Amino acid sequence: MTTTGEALTDRVTGLTGDQVAERVARGQVNEVGERTSRSIGEIVRANVLTRFNAILGALFVLVLTTGSWADGLFGIILVVNSAIGITQEYLAKRKLDRLALLHAPTTRVVRDGQTLDVPTREVVLDDLIELRAGDEVPADGVLLTSEGLELGEANLTGESDPVHHPAGDEILSGTSVVAGSGRYRAKAVGRDAYVNRIAAEARKFTRTHSEIQASVNTLLRYITWIIVIALPLQVWSQWKVVGEQGWQAVVIRSAAGVVGLVPEGLVLLTSVAFLLAAVQLTRDQVxxxxxxxxxxxxxxxxxxxxxxxxxxVGEIAFEDARPTGDADPEVVRCALGALADDPNANGTLAAVGAALDSPGWQRTATVPFNSQRKWSAACFVDHDTWVLGAPEVLLAEQDTLRDEVVELARRGRRVVLLARSTQPLTEPVLPDDLTPAALVTLTEQIRxxxxxxxxxxxxxxxxxxxxxxxxxxxxxxxxxxxxxxxxxxxxxxxxxxxxxxxxxxxxxxxxxxxxxxxxxxxxxxxxxxxxxxxxxxxxxxxxxxxxxxxxxxxxxxxxxxxxxxxxxxxxxxxxxxxLPKVLAEGRRVIGNVERVANLFVAKNAMSLVAILAAALAALPFPFLPRHLTLVSMLTIGTPAFFLALGPNRQRYLPGFLRRILRFAVPSGTIAGLAVIASYVLSGRGHGVPPEEFSARCEIARPGAALDLACVQPSTGATITLLVVFFWILVVLARPFLWWKALLIGVMAVLALLAFVLPAGDAFFGFHAPWTLVWQSLAIGLVGAALIELLHRWAHRRDAGAARVTP
CATH class of the missing domain: 3.40.50.1000 (HAD superfamily/HAD-like)
Incomplete structure (x- = not known):
């Protein structure tokens, strides 16, 4: 009595279209649900629903309620950052998915009496699968027919010799057809197939560790806790200092400090750097x-x-045939060419046939190669019987040729023996009068x-x-x-x-x-x-x-x-x-993300120092949100985007996070102290003294007039901050290339225009008399000099670490 599967799977016609559709509806397909990229929904959520987007989004709404639209500019940048991340990942997803689909395997199945090539993932339970030489076995099953079918099972067992499978044998996915042909019924597909069960077991292990991602996640945890602590401190200190101006002033000044603590582009640029590297590698078939x-x-x-x-390359090539005894070299080559003139030639004969021409001998009988026998043979009209196979099988125990075979194998050669007999072969049994004719050497083709x-x-x-x-x-x-x-x-x-x-x-x-x-x-x-x-x-x-x-x-x-x-x-x-190209891409990503992270963390450290100093000295926070948006866009966000994607051949050194903290935190501290110094000196020498600021300088509403003296302290602090951060950018952009110099030059010109153009002055609320400009530049240059000294110290330390790294 036949099983249900055998009844449904006719040995000739296979499944019907209705039966295939029924199995597809039940999910009995060879799909395992693997994919190379995230879904569109996951991409959107990953780029939008983040803790920092939530913080910045809430601050954006609060700032807008004050009526100061200019100070809500950071919200637009937040949206643009998320849009860039979504767009970049979506484009990368399309390319990666297209590449994966292009290389998806196909399987030969019989349905409704017709042989079809279908994607392997569309094979269904009980499908009648046809196997030919070179095919991969896509699902587990039982052979219905076998015509000399031999499977390479090295993928499963590690054994290189092919295994013969007669009808009735169970065969497993993950193997490949070395010789012969056959048909079988798929009894386990998809996640139930042997090869996929192994893959599922392997996937239980930890995913790839990334020092960059781990370090960035650690930074984000640190920064989150800093925000949790700094936010109430910032609100409290600004309420004390500018609370008389109303809640709107407190919100705007507080928001400026917190916005500076958020590394809004760090995660985005890290992800973009990874994605674009992956897309770049697809061009090199990786x-x-x-x-x-x-x-x-x-x-x-x-x-x-x-x-x-x-x-x-995984293929062998014919090297030489060394006649033994009194064998004629020309006859040996003709015999090899005749043996290789076989439509069912195995790998050894195929390599011989690629090197030697067939002499046109007429074949009368053939014994095909069998991995258990380890030899093949053929009889020819007027040319005796010729056998080609493993020397250890064809040679007598005492034959001295065995020593030569061992020596050739030690030198990396694959050796087979060509022998001859005067007896015709009628069955796969070696003749008694077998005489060695030549040692045939083959080599593996070196890539x-x-x-x-x-x-x-x-x-x-x-x-x-x-x-x-x-x-x-x-x-x-x-x-x-x-x-x-x-x-x-x-x-x-x-x-x-x-x-x-x-x-x-x-x-x-x-x-x-x-x-x-x-x-x-x-x-x-x-x-x-x-x-x-x-x-x-x-x-x-x-x-x-x-x-x-x-x-x-x-x-x-x-x-x-x-x-x-x-x-x-x-x-x-x-x-x-x-692989060297992958290694180069990895170095580029590591080096560039380290540069980018230094910029963002330095800004975070600067904001924290400014918040603490303002609270201790009972000062208004030195900036409005629009001022930090300008500095972030010109010295951090835009340059970071290009630096994250540029070339970088710096060798990898462990200690990614340690190096960032060692440079960025002191740099940010220097910038923060320079800002406070500039703000205080600007207020006392040019603008409104800090102690009078709250009473005289209410933040301008749209259309309202404001004493220019009230904006001079923030103008001076912004000039100083731009100088210090441009120098941090110069330090991190080294070694210089033309495009880096052009990038920094363009950003510097845009910064200058924000102070020179009337529209820039009006939007950002700047007023900078020349005496204020020179004073602020001087303080900024002192900060830049300290940054340079810090960089040189860190560079010498890293160079010393590189010399002692094995």
Whole structure:
């Protein structure tokens, strides 16, 4: 009696359209719900619904209720920031989703009696799937028919030899068809399939750690608590000083201080830097599935590689045929060409056929290659029987050729034996009179860019560990061909499970062979325990957990679905040579975000110092919100946007947050003290003395007149702040390029116009007699000189740290 699935899945016609639609409606499809980007709703929420947007939004509404529209300018910038973030991420989402869709695999299914190619994610339960050489097995199932079907199961087991599967065998997703063909019924799809269950298990581990994001989040926590403490202090102090002018004056002065404490563009520019780096890498066929991976690779100091598919292209090439005994070299080459002239040639014969022409011999019988027999054979009219296979199978135990085979294998060659017989073959049994004719050597094709890539990592101080399931000597030979000095390779089967021993061995060994999937994961853990940041490349399901446990997992685009699903980076064309570009992008992001963060944190520190000083000295807060909006836009927000996206080749050094706090907090403190000094001196020497300010200088309402002397202290403080922050910008923009000089020059001109143009004076409420200008500039220049000294001290300290970093 047949099962329900077998009844529904006819061996010839497959499912009907109605049956497919029914399974789609029940969700029995091969979709696992993975995606490379956030939904539009998530993008909008992430860019709009933030704690700082809530703070600034509330202040914006309060300021508007006072009638001082000019002081609500920061609210417009808030909206623009959110809009930029949403737009940038949406455009990046479209590109990433399009790229992921472009590389989505397809599967051959039989429906309504017709063979169709459908996206693998649209395969449904009970589908009749047709397999041919080169196909990936997309779902678990049971073979209905098999015509010499052999599956490569290295992705699951780590074993390189293909496995023969007759009809009735259960086959698993994540394997690939090496030879033959067959049809099977899908009995487990989507999350129920074996390969996806492994991927789901791997996804339980921690997502990619980002020092930048962790540091920015820490900063945001600090700043949040500072705002919680500073807000009531600011309101209380301004109520005492300008409370007689009404609640509107208190709101406006208080808002100015709190707005200065909010790093409104820091999170936006950090996200934009990650996103645009990810989009840039798609042009180089690198799919970034977790944005922090761009940064993460820049922190990596150990890269674990597999030989096949990374250092080599994963294909073998014919090198030579060495006749043995009295064999004729020309006959040997003709025999090899004739054997390779086979429509069902395996990988070895395909490599031979690519190098040697067929002599046109007439084939009378064929024994196809079988991974259990490890040989293939063919009979030809007037040319005897020729056999090609593993030397250890075809050679006698005492044959001296075995020593030569061992030596060739030690030098990294793959060796097969060509033998001949006068007996015709009628079944897959070796003839008695088998005589060796030639040792055929094949080589793995080294990737042409492998040497340059490894040289780059060596120059950057990144250690290489080659971890392979192949013979250690063979792996070491390949390592030598790409310019490495592998030393003595180790057979991983001889290693113990002791973590301390493993850490010691990994410190002094580069090449490991016969490594099991479990050992790959143990290697990652041992390197991490030794303080390393580890990247690992892989293409098989057996690599999935090791890739996920590594700090950065890099999957090959032609690898198993489970491996691609859990990796942070996918090399879509399988070229290891893209990794230096990823590392360069990571460095650019780290260096530029550090610059940007310094600008924002310096502004926060300045505002806090000004709030505290104003409260202690019973002064009005030196600025109106419009003044800080001008300073933020010209010396922080706009320059930060361009600096965050520019090139940066600075090598990574740990201590991102520590360096920011070491420079930005003292810089902000210097700026805050300079501002207070300028405000007090401007009031006493040019404007209204601070003690008379509350009584004489009510904040102007729209259309109301205001004594110009009342705006001179804030004008002087703004000039001083602009000078100090422009110098902070100059310091952080080094080394200078033409576009940076142009950027700072344009911002300085715009700042000057705000004071020179009548419209700028009227909008910002500036009044600056020349004596006030020179005094404010002088105080600002003192602050700039202190900033320069601080920068040089921090630079020397960082340079010293870089010299002692291994």
């Amino acid at each position: 799919l970034v599935q977790q944005l922090p991976a761009v940064e993460g690779l820049a922190r990596v100091d150990v890269v674990c590689l597999d030989k096949t598919g990374t250092l080599t 042409p860019d492998a040497r340059a890539t490894l040289d780059y990592f060596a120059q950057e101080g990144v250690a290489i560990k080659i971890i392979s399931g192949d013979n250690p000597q063979t792996v070491a030979a390949v390592a030598r061909e790409v310019g490495l000095e592998p030393g003595d390779p180790i057979d991983a089967r001889t290693l113990t499970d002791d973590p301390d021993d493993l850490r010691d061995i990994l410190r002094r060994t580069m090449v490991f062979g016969r490594v099991s999937p479990e050992q790959k994961r143990a290697f990652v853990h041992a390197l991490q325990a030794d303080g390393h940041v580890v990247a690992m490349t892989g293409d098989g399901v057996n690599d999935a957990l090791a890739l996920k446990d590594a700090d950065i997992g890099v999957a090959m685009g032609n690898g198993a679905q489970a491996t691609r699903a859990v990796a942070e980076l996918v090399l879509l064309d399988g070229r290891f040579a893209h």
